[in-house]
Amino acid sequence: MSNEQKKGTAKPFQRSGRSYPDEVKKRIVKEVQSGVVSQRGAERIYKINRKTIDNWITHFSLVTLNSKELTQSVMSESTENSKLRTLSKQVMDLKKALDRAQLKIDSLETMINVSEEEFKIKIRKKHGAKQSEN
Structure with a gap:
């Protein structure tokens, strides 16, 4: 049995190499931004450094600012x-x-x-x- 399995710290997804799939990044960012889970909570749940999650939030927030679809949905929901x-x-x-x-x-x-x-x-x-x- 590996150390991760002993401690119950297995990640709920697989990463390829040094990077996580974009779908995983976007799902975690969406959960944090919608308030389902805090950044610290996401860090504990997904076993990913909080700074990494913070970078993803910044990256995907900047990417989606240009996305007309998301801008319209955010405008319609939040405002x-x-x-x-x-x-x-x-x-x-x-x-x-x-x-x-x-x-x-x-x-x-x-x-x-x-x-x-x-x-x-x-x-x-x-x-x-x-x-x-x-």
């Missing part, structure tokens, strides 16, 4: 609440702007009505009227 808050704020701002615009329209309509009554002139343009050429 869904912030998107919702941003959209809610935009809706509130637009409602306020609409209220201000409606108030301005109402005040201008009132001003035109008062002016037409006091000065006995038509201020509103008639539809279909020809404009004068100057």
Whole structure:
């Protein structure tokens, strides 16, 4: 029996030469980033140095930053609440702007009505009227 089998420290996968397969690296990085396991936990479970795992996280994070698919999935998952808050704020701002615009329209309509009554002139343009050429 080897020392690893005696201590119960057998790795749950085989590495080829000095390197681990990319699938294994990505799976471990995904587990750490999703919070399933901490870096120390991954170190204990997979018997891989924490610094190595940290390097993988850095490497795959930089590689995937350029990946449109992952960027979209991360945006949709992690920032869904912030998107919702941003959209809610935009809706509130637009409602306020609409209220201000409606108030301005109402005040201008009132001003035109008062002016037409006091000065006995038509201020509103008639539809279909020809404009004068100057």
